[in-house]
Amino acid sequence: MKPMSRHLSEAALVALLAGLLTVPILGIQIQVEGINVSLEGEPWPVVLAMIAVFVARLLQIPLKAVSGLIHITHRLSLPTHLPKAYVLLLLALVIIAAAIWPFTASRGSVDIATLALIYVMLGLGLNVVVGFAGLLDLGYVAFYAVGAYGYALLSMHFGLSFWECLPLCVIMAATTGCLLGFPVLRLRGDYLAIVTLGFGEIIRLLLNNLDELTGGPDGIGNIPKPTLFGLEFARRPSIEDGTTFHEFFGLDYSGADTVIFLYLVALVMTLFILYVINRLIRMPVGRAWEALREDEIACRSLGLNPTTIKLSAFGFGASTAGFAGAFFAARQGFINPESFTFIESAIVLAIVVLGGMGSQIGVILAAIALTALPEIARQFAEYRMLIFGLVLVLMMIWRPQGLLPVTRPRLELPVRGEETS
Amino acid sequence: MLEFSQQIINGLTLGSIYALIAIGYTMVYGIIGMINFAHGEIYMVSAYIGLLTVTALTVQFGVETVPLILLFTLVVSIAITSAYGWTIERVAYRPLRGKPRLIPLISAIGMSIFLQNYVQIGQGARDLSMQPLISGGWRFGPEDGFQVYLSYMQVLIAVVTVGFMTALTLFIARSRLGRACRACSQDLTMTNLLGIDTNRVISLTFVLGAALAAVAGVLISLYIGKINPFIGFEAGIKAFTAAVLGGIGSIPGAMLGGVILGLSESFASAYLLTEYKDVVAFSLLVLVLLFRPTGLLGTPEIEKV
Numbered sequence: 001m002k003p004m005s006r007h008l009s010e011a012a013l014v015a016l017l018a019g020l021l022t023v024p025i026l027g028i029q030i031q032v033e034g035i036n037v038s039l040e041g042e043p044w045p046v047v048l049a050m051i052a053v054f055v056a057r058l059l060q061i062p063l064k065a066v067s068g069l070i071h072i073t074h075r076l077s078l079p080t081h082l083p084k085a086y087v088l089l090l091l092a093l094v095i096i097a098a099a100i101w102p103f104t105a106s107r108g109s110v111d112i113a114t115l116a117l118i119y120v121m122l123g124l125g126l127n128v129v130v131g132f133a134g135l136l137d138l139g140y141v142a143f144y145a146v147g148a149y150g151y152a153l154l155s156m157h158f159g160l161s162f163w164e165c166l167p168l169c170v171i172m173a174a175t176t177g178c179l180l181g182f183p184v185l186r187l188r189g190d191y192l193a194i195v196t197l198g199f200g201e202i203i204r205l206l207l208n209n210l211d212e213l214t215g216g217p218d219g220i221g222n223i224p225k226p227t228l229f230g231l232e233f234a235r236r237p238s239i240e241d242g243t244t245f246h247e248f249f250g251l252d253y254s255g256a257d258t259v260i261f262l263y264l265v266a267l268v269m270t271l272f273i274l275y276v277i278n279r280l281i282r283m284p285v286g287r288a289w290e291a292l293r294e295d296e297i298a299c300r301s302l303g304l305n306p307t308t309i310k311l312s313a314f315g316f317g318a319s320t321a322g323f324a325g326a327f328f329a330a331r332q333g334f335i336n337p338e339s340f341t342f343i344e345s346a347i348v349l350a351i352v353v354l355g356g357m358g359s360q361i362g363v364i365l366a367a368i369a370l371t372a373l374p375e376i377a378r379q380f381a382e383y384r385m386l387i388f389g390l391v392l393v394l395m396m397i398w399r400p401q402g403l404l405p406v407t408r409p410r411l412e413l414p415v416r417g418e419e420t421s
Numbered sequence: 422m423l424e425f426s427q428q429i430i431n432g433l434t435l436g437s438i439y440a441l442i443a444i445g446y447t448m449v450y451g452i453i454g455m456i457n458f459a460h461g462e463i464y465m466v467s468a469y470i471g472l473l474t475v476t477a478l479t480v481q482f483g484v485e486t487v488p489l490i491l492l493f494t495l496v497v498s499i500a501i502t503s504a505y506g507w508t509i510e511r512v513a514y515r516p517l518r519g520k521p522r523l524i525p526l527i528s529a530i531g532m533s534i535f536l537q538n539y540v541q542i543g544q545g546a547r548d549l550s551m552q553p554l555i556s557g558g559w560r561f562g563p564e565d566g567f568q569v570y571l572s573y574m575q576v577l578i579a580v581v582t583v584g585f586m587t588a589l590t591l592f593i594a595r596s597r598l599g600r601a602c603r604a605c606s607q608d609l610t611m612t613n614l615l616g617i618d619t620n621r622v623i624s625l626t627f628v629l630g631a632a633l634a635a636v637a638g639v640l641i642s643l644y645i646g647k648i649n650p651f652i653g654f655e656a657g658i659k660a661f662t663a664a665v666l667g668g669i670g671s672i673p674g675a676m677l678g679g680v681i682l683g684l685s686e687s688f689a690s691a692y693l694l695t696e697y698k699d700v701v702a703f704s705l706l707v708l709v710l711l712f713r714p715t716g717l718l719g720t721p722e723i724e725k726v
Binding site for chain 1: 528
């Protein structure tokens with residue numbers, strides 16, 4: 001153990017370094033007025049940063065002392081073998097609660113919940129790619145954009161409805177995913193990450209520049225909302241002799257109906273994705289995803305074709321993003337390339353990482369938390385992305401397995417010499 | 422022909438900047454095999470420090486000697502930016518040494534988002550522009566036709582870049598620490614066993630990379646005269662493309678890759694459409710990784726069981 005004075009002087013040094021680093025960025029501001037440039041000093045942010053770093057450095061000592069305790073919480077993770085009936089009952093209760101909730105909640109919170117469900121879908125899709133198959137995809141938003149623009153363009157040019165477009169969008173996104181994945185998936189992990197990032201940027205630049213097709217930076221507006229078996233959610237039908245929802249059921253028109261309906265559609269779509277994924281990971285292909293992540297060479301020697309397996313995971317992830325993208329376009333009614341920047345991919349990745357790669361409950365909770373928290377803490381909106389970046393770094397240092405990691409049944413060979421009799 | 426040589430001049434200027442940033446990527450990758458995703462943001466931070474120092478000298482203290490301003494700005498920017506490079510490695514990457522590859526990469530992405538927003542909060546998200554410090558240049562060609570323009574700033578960029586590259590090459594080839602760097606990139610564990618403090622060498626690589634990015638940042642803020650907190654992301658990806666193009670892990674490769682990328686971008690914006698110059702750069706990245714992942718001057722990496 002180092003003496004306290006040593007710790008104090010170390011912390012002071014670190015605080016000095018923090019001061020040096022923050023002075024030019026936080027401490028002095030460049031003011032531009034016309035052609036006059038001047039500098040303005042602002043000491044408080046620097047002082048605050050120095051104090052924060054000083055305290056954080058000193059806190060490291062007690063934190064290290066309790067790291068033994070933290071180690072115990074590491075083992076805290078989801079139980080894998082609950083009785084099946086129990087799980088089903090719990091699931092049914094959650095679904096019923098989620099379906100009834102919007103009728104009691106305010107319109108604003110239902111709207112946010114719908115957005116959260118979109119992120120849940122994206123998170124679940126990326127979880128298959130990153131969590132199960134272990135392929136880092138930094139351009140996930142590209143497939144989301146394919147789905148969104150696919151629906152917007154199909155409905156604009158061919159007048160197809162949301163439900164007709166949905167499978168088409170999924171097919172389009174999956175095709176894009178496979179076309180990109182086929183040549184790219186031979187690459188090693190981090191190269192793959194950068195190529196997908198480059199691909200995501202190419203898609204965004206194309207959306208921005210192909211003015212005739214995509215409307216360029218102005219985007220596409222007036223995208224129709226989904227209908228309930230042909231019943232529109234509007235005050236008046238948009239086509240002649242059409243019926244709207246409230247006319248058909250003889251209700252008064254209410255704008256809240258649309259919001260609730262969209263939420264329920266998102267809920268059904270999310271449950272559908274969840275169901276499909278849970279079937280897939282119990283099938284040979286799902287087992288192969290996980291096996292490939294653990295050891296590619298072992299997989300190959302067992303006769304599995306890594307390219308096909310990776311491609312199936314990548315294509316499935318892409319189709320989920322397309323699915324969510326089509327819904328996103330329908331919900332917003334307006335899309336432009338601004339919604340499909342790298343930061344969006346990073347948010348979805350953060351959802352997967354925070355939730356615990358491969359853990360579906362973790363991903364769902366992380367998606368809800370990441371969409372709901374910024375809404376609750378609106379006064380910190382400016383610092384949202386700052387904290388977000390910091391959380392990614394800290395999570396990697398302290399808990400790279402995520403908040404709710406999955407435990408898998410495992411067997412290890414006993415180490416020679418320690419065999420239990 | 423004249424327009425062609427103009428594009429070559431522009432391309433070489435841009436390429437020098439990319440090459441300076443690319444060296445940071447390639448050195449870090451060569452030694453610890455990780456993509457330092459936050460390197461582009463380091464360059465962005467250095468551009469801000471450069472702009473700040475120039476403004477402080479000219480406006481606040483009324484210095485008018487241009488070489489003095491340049492020298493002082495470079496020194497200040499390199500010093501503080503290197504401190505950033507060192508700190509980032511210490512805080513965000515060193516605790517993750519030896520973890521699976523994706524973990525430091527995600528940490529680097531987090532760091533990159535953090536730095537971008539940190540500068541945005543400190544200096545605002547808008548464009549900052551400044552008066553050119555060095556203006557003017559030479560014109561070649563007919564009086565009434567297309568004239569090739571070579572500005573003093575472009576010459577300065579070329580000279581400074583070549584100067585720093587030579588210094589780096591000599592440092593790596595001749596000095597003790599340079600030898601330690603080369604040893605680390607061959608075999609980190611073995612170098613450690615031979616009694617070299619590899620943590621120090623790794624820190625040094627981050628400092629050197631950040632210093633060169635600082636040079637690039639200062640030069641770009643003087644050349645273009647307009648910066649914002651988002652320039653780091655794009656420049657970072659492009660410099661990474663340059664590093665991959667030349668063969669990641671190879672320093673001459675990064676220089677070559679930077680120049681090739683600069684030239685191809687400059688030709689793309691002249692002969693194709695300006696809007697597609699970024700698409701050209703990213704497509705180049707995808708194509709190189711697909712057909713020659715080891716790059717032009719790189720050596721293939723053998724994965725052992």
